[in-house]
Amino acid sequence: MGNIVSEQAFNVIDMHPAGSDVYRIKLKPRSGFVPPYRAGQYLEILLPGRQPCAFSIASAPSFQQEDIELHVQQLPESQTSTELFDQLNKGRVDVRLPSGNCFLPDPLPETPLVFVAAGTGFAQMKSMVEHCLNQNHAKGIHLYWGARTPAGFYLPYLPIQWSARGVHYHPVVSDAIADDDWCGRHGLLYEAILADKEQLLDGNIYLSGSPQMVYATIDVIENAGFNRKNMHSDVFDYAPRP
Numbered sequence: 001m002g003n004i005v006s007e008q009a010f011n012v013i014d015m016h017p018a019g020s021d022v023y024r025i026k027l028k029p030r031s032g033f034v035p036p037y038r039a040g041q042y043l044e045i046l047l048p049g050r051q052p053c054a055f056s057i058a059s060a061p062s063f064q065q066e067d068i069e070l071h072v073q074q075l076p077e078s079q080t081s082t083e084l085f086d087q088l089n090k091g092r093v094d095v096r097l098p099s100g101n102c103f104l105p106d107p108l109p110e111t112p113l114v115f116v117a118a119g120t121g122f123a124q125m126k127s128m129v130e131h132c133l134n135q136n137h138a139k140g141i142h143l144y145w146g147a148r149t150p151a152g153f154y155l156p157y158l159p160i161q162w163s164a165r166g167v168h169y170h171p172v173v174s175d176a177i178a179d180d181d182w183c184g185r186h187g188l189l190y191e192a193i194l195a196d197k198e199q200l201l202d203g204n205i206y207l208s209g210s211p212q213m214v215y216a217t218i219d220v221i222e223n224a225g226f227n228r229k230n231m232h233s234d235v236f237d238y239a240p241r242p
C-alpha cells in the first residue's frame with residue numbers, strides 16, 4: 001500500500017558540499033515529523049513556475065523521523081538548478097512527498113539485494129542499504145556505485161563503513177586514467193555485475209541514475225541471463241521506452 005502524499009514546508013537545517021558539485025542537505029518539516037515514506041522513494045521540491053524537481057530521499061525511513069537527507073548535484077548550466085539553490089540558500093522549501101514505485105518491499109525479499117547507482121543515484125541506494133542494515137537482511141547486500149573518476153564518489157567512506165557490516169561494496173570508475181592512484185575496478189557498471197554474475201543471478205536488482213545508464217545495464221544483464229522481472233528502477237515510470 002502506498003503512503004499518503006502531502007505538501008509541506010521544510011526548513012533547510014544543514015547544507016554542505018560532499019565532493020565537487022554535490023551537496024548533502026538536511027531538511028526538517030516545519031510541522032514536526034517527516035510523513036511516512038518507503039526506502040527508495042523520492043520527494044519533489046516545488047519551485048514557482050517550474051516543474052517539480054525530483055530528489056531521492058537518502059535517509060532510511062524511521063519511526064517519528066525528524067529530518068531527511070538529500071544529495072543534490074549543482075548543475076551550473078541549468079536554470080532550474082540555479083533557482084533551486086537560490087531557494088535552498090533562503091532556508092525554506094516547499095516539498096511534496098512521497099513519490100516513486102521503486103522501493104523496498106516489506107518484508108524484504110529472501111534473495112540477495114543488488115543496488116546499482118551512478119552518480120547521485122547513490123542517494124536512493126543509501127536509503128535502501130541503510131534500511132536493509134536496520135532490518136538485518138541476511139541474504140547478501142551488494143552495492144555497485146559508478147563514477148567517471150574516483151572524485152565522483154562524493155561520500156567515499158560511508159560505503160566502506162557499510163562493508164564492515166557485511167555489505168559487498170564495488171566502486172567502479174569508468175574513465176580510463178593513466179597513472180592514477182585508483183586500485184579499484186575500472187569499466188562500466190554492467191561489466192562489474194557480469195564479472196560477479198554467479199553471486200547475483202538470483203538477486204533483486206535496484207538501479208538508479210540516468211535512463212541511458214539504467215537501460216544499457218538492464219539490456220546487457222538480461223541478455224546474460226538475469227531475470228527482467230527482478231529489476232526495479234524509477235526510470236521505468238519517468239522515462240519509459242516506447
Ligand SMILES: Cc1cc2nc3c(=O)[nH]c(=O)nc-3n(C[C@H](O)[C@H](O)[C@H](O)COP(=O)(O)OP(=O)(O)OC[C@H]3O[C@@H](n4cnc5c(N)ncnc54)[C@H](O)[C@@H]3O)c2cc1C
Nearest residue numbers: 053054055056071072073078080120121123209210211234
Ligand atoms: C526520480 C528522480 C530522482 C532524482 N534524484 C536526484 C537526486 O537524488 N540527486 C540529484 O542531484 N538529482 C536527482 N534527480 C535529477 C534532478 O531532479 C534534476 O537534475 C534537477 O531537478 C534539475 O533539473 P533539470 O531539468 O535542470 O535537470 P534534468 O535535465 O532534469 O536532469 C539532469 C540529469 O540528471 C539525471 N539524474 C541525475 N541524478 C539522478 C538520479 N538520482 N535519478 C534520476 N536521474 C538523475 C537525469 O537523468 C538527467 O539526465 C532525480 C530525477 C528523478 C526523475
